[in-house]
Amino acid sequence: MEIELLTLGQYSFVQNAFSFGFAVLAAATLFFWLMKSELAAEYRLAVTITGLVTAIAAYHYLSIMFSWNAAADITSGEVIATGKPFNQAYRYVDWLLTVPLLLIELILVMRLSKAETIKKSTTLGGAAALMIILGYPGEVSNVGGLRFVFWVLSMIPFVYIIYQLVVGLKESISQQPESVKNLIKISTYLVIGSWLFYPIVYLFPLVGLQGGAAITAVEIGYTIADIVAKAVFGLFIFVIAMRKSQALKEERATIEAAGDSDEMSTLS
Numbered sequence: 319m320e321i322e323l324l325t326l327g328q329y330s331f332v333q334n335a336f337s338f339g340f341a342v343l344a345a346a347t348l349f350f351w352l353m354k355s356e357l358a359a360e361y362r363l364a365v366t367i368t369g370l371v372t373a374i375a376a377y378h379y380l381s382i383m384f385s386w387n388a389a390a391d392i393t394s395g396e397v398i399a400t401g402k403p404f405n406q407a408y409r410y411v412d413w414l415l416t417v418p419l420l421l422i423e424l425i426l427v428m429r430l431s432k433a434e435t436i437k438k439s440t441t442l443g444g445a446a447a448l449m450i451i452l453g454y455p456g457e458v459s460n461v462g463g464l465r466f467v468f469w470v471l472s473m474i475p476f477v478y479i480i481y482q483l484v485v486g487l488k489e490s491i492s493q494q495p496e497s498v499k500n501l502i503k504i505s506t507y508l509v510i511g512s513w514l515f516y517p518i519v520y521l522f523p524l525v526g527l528q529g530g531a532a533i534t535a536v537e538i539g540y541t542i543a544d545i546v547a548k549a550v551f552g553l554f555i556f557v558i559a560m561r562k563s564q565a566l567k568e569e570r571a572t573i574e575a576a577g578d579s580d581e582m583s584t585l586s
């Protein structure tokens with residue numbers, strides 16, 4: 319990436335977006351971890367992982383921002399490359415960890431059988447990791463043809479994941495309690511919608527966007543998508559966990575009340 323292609327305005331815009339991304343993801347982490355105690359024990363793991371995802375991403379946004387700052391000197395009022403490369407690997411390391419975990423969040427909050435949870439977590443998580451690994455060589459290549467080849471390869475596991483979310487989870491979703499069925503449906507659409515953003519952003523440099531505008535569009539695009547896919551999606555997972563916890567509490571209170579009245583009738 320040639321950072322000197324950016325105007326000062328573009329450079330600062332991207333810098334502010336990274337800073338904003340860090341703030342949102344760090345705040346989301348605190349929220350998820352502090353609110354976790356409000357949930358029934360059954361749903362705490364899903365929300366712990368939700369916070370882990372935003373924590374990993376917050377750390378990487380900080381690293382990305384430092385790398386961005388170090389790559390250019392702007393004291394002259396222009397963007398001069400310092401020679402230190404902007405490290406794009408941070409994003410891919412982040413995705414490699416967070417993308418499988420995001421799918422696991424969704425599977426955990428559904429509370430499927432143990433066997434199904436393990437099966438879906440490994441196949442979907444594995445496909446997600448493969449998708450990220452296949453995308454990386456194209457991302458760091460300056461050869462348009464290579465970027466396209468790796469886009470196609472990475473799209474194979476991507477399409478598999480979307481198919482699994484739409485078709486493979488259909489039956490499990492139909493068995494979810496009414497109070498959260500729609501929320502779970504919206505969450506899967508949120509995954510599909512926000513994830514679709516990435517392969518599109520990846521293609522920006524291939525569809526005529528050039529120089530500073532292309533770099534700016536890619537970085538801003540990924541930042542927005544990350545916030546939606548991790549913090550906003552995480553909030554949905556939290557609300558689902560909250561509703562299911564409440565239902566569980568009510569259920570347990572009813573069972574307890576029934577037990578109490580049984581006891582009384584035996585006593586009298």
Ligand SMILES: *C/C=C(C)/C=C/C=C(C)/C=C/C1=C(C)CCCC1(C)C
Nearest residue numbers: 453469472473476513516517520547
């Ligand atoms: C929090 C980060 C998330 C949810 C990242 C998701 C990333 C993707 C869905 C990336 C997909 C890609 C393709 C399908 C093809 C081109 C290469 C990628 C890696 C950008």
